[in-house]
Amino acid sequence: MVLTRRAATEQNSISRWLPNEVLAAVMTYCSEADLVALCKTSRLLRNLARPVLYRSISIGTTAQMKAFLRTMKSIRPTSSTPRLSDHVRQFVVTDRQCTRNLPKRTAEFLSSLIPKFHHLQSLDLGFNKSLEFTEMLERASFSNLSNFSYTVPSHNLTLVPSFLNRHSTTIKDLSLISDAHPNSVPHLDTVHLPRLKSYDGPSFFIRFFDTSTTCSVTTVFLWFRPYDRDIDRALMLLGPMTALHSFFAFGIPDDIPETTVLESVAKHIPRIQTVALRKDGANQISYPNALEIAPCLKKLKYLHSFNIGDDDGEDYDDLETVYLWSGACSTLSSIVVRTWAPAVTMILVKLS
Amino acid sequence: MVLLVTSDNEQFQTEKDIVERSVLIKNMLEDVGESDQPIPLPNVSSSVLKKVTQPSTGPTEIDVRGRYLSTASTTVESPSRPPILEQSQDETRKRTTDISEWDQKFITVDQEMLFEIILAANYLDIKSLLCRRWLQDGSQHDQGARPPEEIRKLFNIVNDFTPEEEAQIKKENEWAEDR
Known part of the structure; x- marks a missing residue:
């Protein structure tokens, strides 16, 4: 038998060895x-690698x-x-630029394409500020959507609940970005997401959660805008969340003292285990501030981790603050006084 | 200690925590319970099992450059631990940071053995073995992928694309290429 070179190569090929x-x-x-x-x-x-390559699409430019x-x-x-779109499980836009300046027809094609990713598990359009994806909100249905992140144009707000309710058995992580003023929010339909674990977004949207959604959430990230000054009203909405253990607040207006926020935390969610607060500007925690904060911490009997970064803290010893707070709240095992960013020194004390 | 019997009827006394990294054997032990009976592994040969379960202490013998690559057969001492041990949780983080010496030597076993190890890893259900960076030789291509021609050569793959197809494939994956 004469073997051609090609046949000889195929004999030893990886595909003959491995199924x-x-x-x-x-x-x-x-x-x-x-x-x-x-x-x-x-x-x-190619036929084997292509489905794997198209499983996770991450676009940055x-x-x-x-x-x-x-x-x-x-x-x-x-x-x-099969269609390439059938392989896609994750679609992420990682930069604002991606959808900015797209020609009109290209943008329309993208809007009509996303609803075709039937097997999507994770859809992250949080960085998109240019396209509205109205068609997706109105009609799309993804059988396994578990993570959804979206920047909502105000006039699309009313469409969001029905989109979410179409995915009520699968969504676990929800992240919404909205500029809507809390006082001008239109009436929205009730949101039913009984498997929701993590909510990340403005506080007003929580008003529309039904009881099963409220009782399922364990982690909340609240984003405040400069005009969002009623911290207590926002935190009151978290009160009924029986499973909540972590609370993160971002963009708290600069002139609202930490003690005001913590008083509301103690009043509405006293069983919280993790709290992180970030102000709009860089906040300075002076020692007198720290002294004021200490009695608030004392009220949180289950607090495990307290993070209050964004402070250049050069004028005084952070450690004093850490000791003061850990003395006030005996359950605390982690305190961060300076910023989360690795470039800046972080004071993190593990008290064991 | 657990007794394993390979396809060529060799018996291996192996520590329980080592063999339990294999999901297949772990489940078997759970189903059967404590027993002196040997566990048969009809799909794994002794030479492959040795590679997969070498004990952690002492120097390990690994063939470098087998039949295909060179006629001279040498052995080296590997101070690092075999990959089956790398799944232990407390070490996972440490291990992922350095692409271990073991990897490099592992990849230089001859191809036949490499394929057999991959098959055994699949059969025994050992994740850490499947996720080895098998496309890299550890020295030249630490960053980025091998060019397709090299992959073809390495694994004896015939390029059965027409020039038009080749051009099309290059184009279709452009979005994933410019990073």
Whole structure:
């Protein structure tokens, strides 16, 4: 028997040694660059690597977005290869630029494309400030959507509850960004997300949670705007959240003292275990401030971790504050006085 | 200690915490309970099992450059631990930071052995072995992927694309390439 060179190579080929499902299993551990390279090697490996490569789409630039949309437009499904959009499980826009300055037709194509990612588990459009995705809100239904992040244009607010309720059995993480003024929010339908674990967004939206949603949430990230001055009203909404253990507040107006926030925390969610507060500007915790905060901490009998970063703290000894607070609240095991950013010194004391 | 019997009928006394990194064996032990009976592994040969379960202490013998790559067979001492041990949770973080010496030597076993190890890892259900960076040789390509031609050469893959297809594939994955 005469073997051609090609047949001889095929004899020793990886695909004769390893079954396709093992090759596919190994590929799930490959980097994106490896997968792109694998797609270029042979038909068999392309067919195995392509579904893995298109599982998770992360777009960071306009050029990337355009290239991705070109591909989605040009590849037609055949009998042997399914649609590329069927592979997508995660779609993330990682920068504002991605959707800014897209030509009108390209933007329309993107808006009509996303509802076709039927198997999406995670959709992150939080960085998108340019496109509205109204069609998606009105009609799309993803059978396994678990994480949803979206910047809501005010006139689309009323569409959000029905979109969420279409995914009520699957959504666990919800993140909404909205500029709507808390006093001018239209009436919204009740939101029913009985599996919601984490809510990240403005406080007004919590008003529309039904009881099962409220009782399911364990972590809340509240974002305040400069005109959002009624901290107590926001925290009152968290009161009925029986499973809540972590509370993070961002953008608290500069002139509202930490003690005001903590008083409301103690009043409405006294069983909280983790609290982090961030003011709009850089906040300075002076020692007299720390003294005022201490009695508030004393009221939180379950507090485990207290984080109050963004402070340049050069004028006094942070450690004094840490000791003062840990003395006030005996359950505390982690205190952060300075910023979270790694570039700046962080004071973190683990008291064991 | 657990007694394992390989496809070529060799018996291995192995520590329980080592074999339990294999989900398959762990489940088996849970189902059967404590027993002196050997566990048969009909899909794994002794030479492969040795690689997968080498004990953690003392120097380990690893073949470098097998039949395909060179005629000379040498052995090296590996101070690091075999990958089956790397799953222990407290070490996971430490381990992921350095692509271990073991990786490099592991990848330089001959190809046949490499494939057999991958098959065994799949059969025994050992995740840490499957996720090894098997496309890298640890020296030249620490960053980024190998070029497709090299992957073809390494694994004897025939390029069955037409030039048009090749051009199309390059284009279709552009979005994932410029980073």
